[in-house]
Amino acid sequence: xxxxxxxxxSQYEDGxxxxxxxxxxxxxxxxxxADLSLYDIDGLSPDVYxxxxxxxxxxxxxxxxxxxxxxxxxETEWAxxxxxxxxxxxxxxxxxxxxxxxxxxxxxxxxxxxxxWFYNRLTVNxxxxxxxxxxxxxYYEQFIAEGEDVAYDxxxxxxxxxxxxxxxxxxxxxxxSFNVTYQGHGPYDTDRVWGSGDYCTGDYxxxxxNALNNYFLHIENTSDWVEQFADYLDTLDExxxxxxxxxxxxxxxxxxxxxxxxxxxxxxxxxEGFRNYYSTWYLIWGNQAAKDLLGEDFQGQGxxxxxxxxxxxxxxxxxxxxxxxxxxxxxxxxxxxxxHTTGWVEENGVLTATPSEEAQARVEEFQNxxxxxRNHFAY
Numbered sequence: 001x002x003x004x005x006x007x008x009x010s011q012y013e014d015g016x017x018x019x020x021x022x023x024x025x026x027x028x029x030x031x032x033x034a035d036l037s038l039y040d041i042d043g044l045s046p047d048v049y050x051x052x053x054x055x056x057x058x059x060x061x062x063x064x065x066x067x068x069x070x071x072x073x074x075e076t077e078w079a080x081x082x083x084x085x086x087x088x089x090x091x092x093x094x095x096x097x098x099x100x101x102x103x104x105x106x107x108x109x110x111x112x113x114x115x116x117w118f119y120n121r122l123t124v125n126x127x128x129x130x131x132x133x134x135x136x137x138x139y140y141e142q143f144i145a146e147g148e149d150v151a152y153d154x155x156x157x158x159x160x161x162x163x164x165x166x167x168x169x170x171x172x173x174x175x176x177s178f179n180v181t182y183q184g185h186g187p188y189d190t191d192r193v194w195g196s197g198d199y200c201t202g203d204y205x206x207x208x209x210n211a212l213n214n215y216f217l218h219i220e221n222t223s224d225w226v227e228q229f230a231d232y233l234d235t236l237d238e239x240x241x242x243x244x245x246x247x248x249x250x251x252x253x254x255x256x257x258x259x260x261x262x263x264x265x266x267x268x269x270x271x272e273g274f275r276n277y278y279s280t281w282y283l284i285w286g287n288q289a290a291k292d293l294l295g296e297d298f299q300g301q302g303x304x305x306x307x308x309x310x311x312x313x314x315x316x317x318x319x320x321x322x323x324x325x326x327x328x329x330x331x332x333x334x335x336x337x338x339x340h341t342t343g344w345v346e347e348n349g350v351l352t353a354t355p356s357e358e359a360q361a362r363v364e365e366f367q368n369x370x371x372x373x374r375n376h377f378a379y
Contacts (some may be wrong), residue, residue, distance in 0.1 A: 004365075005372030008183055008328050016323020017104045023239040023290045024175045025316065026164075027099075027110075029077055032070075032109050032184040032215075033222060033251040034280050035341060039264050041212075042202030044362075048220045051227030057242075059283040060317070062302030064310065067341045070186060070251040074119045076182055077247065079307035083329055084370035085214060085341055095377040097311050098129030100323040101176045107167075109133060110178035111160070113140045113151035123213050153218075157225040161232050169236050174275055174291035186251030188214040192228040193199050208258045230285055241298070243263045243314055245307075246280030274344060294318060304346055308370075309333040325373045332366045339363060373375055 037049050067085055068075045068324065078087045081096045093099075098108035111134035116122035124135045134140065140151035151159075160179065167175060190207040199216035200209060200290035221329070226244060233240045257265045260377070267273030282305065286298040296317060305313055312333050315322045322330075336359060338346035345363065347353045355363065 001368055002372055002376075005369045008365075008369055009324055009373070010323035014100065014323050014328040015327065017320050020334070021294065021319050022174045023241050023286075023293060024068075024107070024168075024177075025241050025243065025314070025318075026175075026180065026233070027080070027243040028178045028226075029073075029080070029180045030184065030222060030226075031073065031181050031247060032105040032186060033219060033246040035246075036250075039261055041200065042204070044200050044202070044216075045198060048199050048216045049223050050220075051225070052219075052223035052295050055227045055230050055285065056283055058299070059285040060285045060298050060302055061281065063275075064245050064248060064280045064282045064303045065275070065278050065304055065306055065338045065346075066248050066280055067278070067307070068248045070249060073180070074121075074124075076245075076307045078124075078128070080245070080310050081178065081210050081287065082370075082374065082375055083326060084313060084369065085306060085308040086367065088374065089120075090127045091223045093127050093129075095325055095373050095375060096128040096147055097323075097326075098176060098178065098185060099377075100326070102129055104174045105173055107131070107171065107173045108176045108178070110180070111135070111139070111156075111181040112182070114182045115149050146194045150182045150185075153181060153222050156183070157182055157229050161229065161274050164236075166266065168236065171353050180247075181222070184215070184250065186215070187211075188251070204261055208253075208261050211252060212257060215252075230287075233287045236287060237289055239293045241290050241314070241318065242285045242287075243282070243310075244285070245282035245310065248280065250275065268342070269353075274351070274353075278340070279304075302356045303337050304351070305333075305337050306339050308339070309337055313329065325369070326379050329366060330370060332362055335359075336362060336366075339366065 019053045025199050035049060037044060066076050079085050098309060102108050108129055109132045112121060113144035114136055136149055143155045144151050188211040190211045193210050193213045195213060195217035197213050200212040233242060259266050264276050265273040266277045268277050284298055291297060312326050312330060321327060336345045336347060344351060344353045345359055347355055347359045
């Protein structure tokens with residue numbers, strides 16, 4: 001219903017970000033990074049998540065209820081960028097946070113240290129407003145062995161630091177950097193352990209232990225890197241806000257067999273199982289320069305959120321109105337902060353698979369608005 005969507009959008013105009021609130025925004029989506037220490041996993045070393053938990057302790061954090069499990073990375077990626085949870089092929093320019101921030105004088109770029117054909121990001125990312133995007137094919141291949149496809153976090157994070165240092169030394173425009181990692185991608189070898197094998201020593205089948213140790217090998221490394229990356233950002237004079245989040249739960253055996261062995265229910269007909277299946281996390285952190293500029297401490301517990309509302313929540317913390325579309329979706333984001341493609345919603349603080357008629361009507365209004373915005377865009 002184009003007329004209904006137009007009637008809503010016509011009530012809003014793109015907000016203008018005041019110069020005194022223009023902080024740099026660095027977003028990093030971490031592949032399959034889930035905090036499994038929340039579960040009672042026998043023999044899980046506390047060192048695995050030490051760096052991550054240290055950063056969480058000085059951040060604003062919450063639960064992200066994604067629409068995917070163990071794969072489909074771009075569903076979370078594109079939901080965060082576009083503010084919608086149903087996506088087309090992005091074969092043409094499509095509204096996104098990147099386009100809006102570029103209209104406000106920002107540079108919008110990013111990186112994914114894997115092949116550019118993966119999910120057709122080579123075509124999609126420019127249509128979502130991300131310029132000069134870095135992939136293995138056009139950049140990271142210089143750091144890895146010939147014929148390899150992926151640069152892992154030992155390459156990704158130091159390189160990002162170097163590129164940010166150079167950017168801030170040579171550019172006046174504020175930066176929006178949207179990055180998607182690959183380290184931690186499943187499946188995880190069940191036949192042998194690639195590291196020490198000390199990350200998990202519980203009483204599980206050997207194949208399960210092998211997979212867990214191979215997964216936690218990646219997670220401990222990433223966990224340490226995100227803590228170190230925040231330390232780097234705190235050395236900068238430029239105000240920087242860091243958004244980190246996980247895209248989905250990790251693969252742990254066909255049909256979730258290893259989760260079952262760990263005693264983690266994936267029964268999505270129950271709230272516990274639904275949360276176990278779909279939930280990850282997000283954190284919003286600011287360096288000292290950003291805290292001083294905005295008067296925001298970036299501390300506390302945030303609400304459960306769908307990925308399509310995550311960037312809207314960040315904008316509100318920063319005091320940014322956002323695009324007309326972001327403003328139009330904000331009431332839905334407040335009343336139904338979890339709006340899931342399976343039909344579950346969080347209504348009045350309760351996660352339910354049977355929303356009220358009022359909530360269902362708001363869901364339909366949101367999807368209509370999102371579809372219109374996705375298909376009628378021009379800057």
